[in-house]
Amino acid sequence: MSDDNLIIYEEEIEKIDAVLGKMLKGAEAKCALMVDKDGHLITRQGFTHSLDTTALAALLAGSFASTKEIARLVGESEFSVLFHQGKKDHIHMSLVGDRSIMVVIFDDRTTIGMVRLYAKEAAAELGKVFESLANRPAEDNPGIDNEFASSAGDRLDDIFQD
Amino acid sequence: MPSPNWGLISRPKLLGIYNSMVSINYATREVTCKIVYYGPGLSGKTTNLIYVHEKVPSSTKGKLISLATEADRTLYFDFLPINIGQVNGFTAKFQLYTVPGQVYYNATRKLVLRGVDGLVFVADSQADKMDENIESLTNLKENLAEYGYDYKNFPIVIQYNKRDLPGAMTVEDLEAKLNPEKWKSFEGEAVKGTGVFDTLKMIIKLVLAKAQTSDSNKSQKLSSTAEAPQPETSSTPSQPVAPVVAPDMEAPEPSASEVEPAPIAAKADPVTVDNPELTREEVYRPEIRQEPGLVDLPDEKENVSNSTDKIKRIQQEVPEMEPVSASNRPFPGSSTAGLSRRERRITVSDFQPTASAPESETHTEQIPDENQEIKNIETNMPKPIMAPSTRVVTKKRGFFKRLFGIK
Numbered sequence: 164m165s166d167d168n169l170i171i172y173e174e175e176i177e178k179i180d181a182v183l184g185k186m187l188k189g190a191e192a193k194c195a196l197m198v199d200k201d202g203h204l205i206t207r208q209g210f211t212h213s214l215d216t217t218a219l220a221a222l223l224a225g226s227f228a229s230t231k232e233i234a235r236l237v238g239e240s241e242f243s244v245l246f247h248q249g250k251k252d253h254i255h256m257s258l259v260g261d262r263s264i265m266v267v268i269f270d271d272r273t274t275i276g277m278v279r280l281y282a283k284e285a286a287a288e289l290g291k292v293f294e295s296l297a298n299r300p301a302e303d304n305p306g307i308d309n310e311f312a313s314s315a316g317d318r319l320d321d322i323f324q325d
Numbered sequence: 326m327p328s329p330n331w332g333l334i335s336r337p338k339l340l341g342i343y344n345s346m347v348s349i350n351y352a353t354r355e356v357t358c359k360i361v362y363y364g365p366g367l368s369g370k371t372t373n374l375i376y377v378h379e380k381v382p383s384s385t386k387g388k389l390i391s392l393a394t395e396a397d398r399t400l401y402f403d404f405l406p407i408n409i410g411q412v413n414g415f416t417a418k419f420q421l422y423t424v425p426g427q428v429y430y431n432a433t434r435k436l437v438l439r440g441v442d443g444l445v446f447v448a449d450s451q452a453d454k455m456d457e458n459i460e461s462l463t464n465l466k467e468n469l470a471e472y473g474y475d476y477k478n479f480p481i482v483i484q485y486n487k488r489d490l491p492g493a494m495t496v497e498d499l500e501a502k503l504n505p506e507k508w509k510s511f512e513g514e515a516v517k518g519t520g521v522f523d524t525l526k527m528i529i530k531l532v533l534a535k536a537q538t539s540d541s542n543k544s545q546k547l548s549s550t551a552e553a554p555q556p557e558t559s560s561t562p563s564q565p566v567a568p569v570v571a572p573d574m575e576a577p578e579p580s581a582s583e584v585e586p587a588p589i590a591a592k593a594d595p596v597t598v599d600n601p602e603l604t605r606e607e608v609y610r611p612e613i614r615q616e617p618g619l620v621d622l623p624d625e626k627e628n629v630s631n632s633t634d635k636i637k638r639i640q641q642e643v644p645e646m647e648p649v650s651a652s653n654r655p656f657p658g659s660s661t662a663g664l665s666r667r668e669r670r671i672t673v674s675d676f677q678p679t680a681s682a683p684e685s686e687t688h689t690e691q692i693p694d695e696n697q698e699i700k701n702i703e704t705n706m707p708k709p710i711m712a713p714s715t716r717v718v719t720k721k722r723g724f725f726k727r728l729f730g731i732k
């Protein structure tokens with residue numbers, strides 16, 4: 164990673180979406196989220212309309228971070244797979260590369276074994292995508308320009324009024 | 326020291342790699358910044374968020390999520406997403422987090438700081454809270470240093486909260502003690518909302534300004550960040566001696582200096598990638614062209630013809646999973662060795678009506694499913710029949726013998 168900045172282009176998102184879509188189809192899961200460890204949502208696939216994905220991403224990243232700390236206390240560097248079992252819906256989380264988490268939400272139409280199988284495959288594929296993303300030359304990452312900062316500043320005054 | 330090995334494993338990922346930068350998603354055209362409210366316990370960090378959540382128009386805000394204890398103290402973090410809408414074709418999003426203030430929650434506090442773009446330090450203005458303010462501020466600096474941030478160049482705003490309370494110190498005194506770096510500061514009464522928006526506006530402006538400068542100096546920054554961690558880490562091992570915060574702080578630091586080369590090497594890679602002048606298209610387009618084909622074709626094949634492949638895979642996966650459970654079994658396994666002996670004992674003890682009852686209960690838990698029903702029947706049957714029969718029959722015999730006068 165050249166810098167901490169997470170800059171993702173459309174074609175990369177398309178790649179990630181394709182892998183996630185394939186995984187969802189194979190595992191017959193409900194939806195999949197790609198979450199940055201910082202808590203940012205990168206992309207999502209499947210039936211996510213009823214979900215508050217922003218909050219979900221932040222909380223999932225938080226829970227992943229806390230289990231990482233638990234792992235450290237136990238003498239493990241990191242737990243690469245997490246699984247939450249509910250009454251109907253279950254969540255399978257797996258680490259992708261160094262800094263991303265793939266979250267699969269599924270219900271009883273499929274099994275944990277299927278999800279694990281396809282998630283493992285997808286995580287390996289996504290790992291390559293993120294690696295190429297991280298190794299991208301730094302000059303190709305245009306960031307925020309002056310205009311954005313100044314016009315965002317103007318908007319703030321409109322929105323944040325006592 | 327017992328734990329440096331663990332530090333060796335986990336620390337390199339945390340060190341030096343992270344620099345303040347917003348996340349930009351060109352696919353959804355979103356710019357996301359993470360802003361964290363830091364400060365001592367009960368200084369009003371969560372109150373700040375609550376006020377923002379109340380006053381901001383509903384179209385711009387998301388749900389306020391609070392991971393708090395039953396007594397409403399923040400346990401992990403509070404989270405409030407704010408979306409200020411389209412700015413120059415990009416949706417600007419800000420994620421506001423708070424940390425738990427209490428000293429002993431440092432582990433979770435540190436986790437929330439991960440990937441932070443801007444900080445608001447909420448200080449308690451009361452004179453008797455000054456020690457807590459200072460402790461929290463030094464803790465903040467340590468935690469930032471652990472992530473490889475330099476607090477002197479970090480977007481930080483201080484809010485002197487609780488100005489309305491009688492024990493509040495003057496702003497001059499607070500500035501002198503808490504703000505030697507001359508960060509921007511505001512007076513606040515978070516409960517009434519005074520200063521809350523001013524603080525938030527300022528930190529957002531600082532974050533965007535920082536992102537801007539860091540972008541324009543990208544090439545310089547690359548080299549500077551590669552060098553920057555070295556002095557920081559060499560200085561950090563001397564730090565934990567002075568502040569007595571958490572014992573686990575000591576373990577990571579020595580390892581940090583040992584494994585220092587790793588992040589630098591990671592950083593050196595993209596620089597070398599720069600040199601062969603491959604444009605992004607040349608590097609990535611071929612993959613994109615290949616990828617859809619690679620994605621679609623095997624997928625269809627699987628669905629149409631190779632359904633047996635799936636089954637094979639699953640079969641491969643299943644034995645893969647079983648050894649895991651088998652390897653977890655040593656404890657149950659050792660008891661199953663004892664179980665077979667116990668099973669034999671069952672058959673013997675079944676005929677001893679007094680001893681069988683308590684033992685059979687423990688057996689039924691451990692016996693495999695197939696035998697369980699049989700055993701249940703076996704253990705259930707003898708109890709009512711055997712036990713009373715042996716006793717009652719003798720009595721009955723005596724009873725009838727007496728009744729009918731048989732001798």
